[in-house]
Amino acid sequence: MRNEVRTFGGRITPDAVTALVDAIGADLRGLSAAASQLVSDFGGNIDADDVARFHRGQAEVTGFTVAERVLTGDRAGSIEMLRWALERGVAHVLIADAIADGVRTAARVASLSSSNPGDLARTLKMPPWKVKKAQAQARGWSIEGLQLALGVAADLNADVKGAAASADYALERAIRRIVTIRTETGRGRARAGR
Secondary structure, three states, X not given: OHHHHHHOOOEEOHHHHHHHHHHHXXXXXXXXXXXXXXXXXXXXXXXXXXXXXXXXOHHHOOHHHHHHHHHOOOHHHHHHHHHHHHXXXXXXXXXXXXXXXXXXXXXXXXXXXXXXXXXXXXXXXXOHHHHHHHHHHHOOOOHHHHHHXXXXXXXXXXXXXXXXXXXXXXXXXXXXXXXXXXXHHOOOOOOOOO
């Protein structure tokens, strides 16, 4: 582990090595990815406190956590949450379903003219909190972009159920495509200086 951290330009204390192995296990790819991320996040010297901060909150990653990042256009955060979810054993199908549900819900909310969460909740037969969340996630999306994202989500559903050779790769590719669609077709893209 010390050598792996060194290859990324850092140093790690013995107690941090122990904490990292306790948190991740003996999976070499997972340890290597964590070493790279730790050096990137905390600089050259990594101690047990850095490892604890690195893992804080990651145990709660779900498919919905991934979907939230995707819908807000956070490419790096989406991929990071996807990897954490897969590392934690979240099923591919659950992640794909959460992404599809998020895109579908954002499209339903964005397609209606009302911005009042109470009115939308009654019309869509959804709880107000879900409407508010969908409204926030739909910001920056165009209707055209959401339609394209729905197509990607449908393809992803088939891919994670056996159509793709690698469900991991299919998820990552779909996430990248959806975020790109949002960037290229979203509201305000001309102002952002594409």
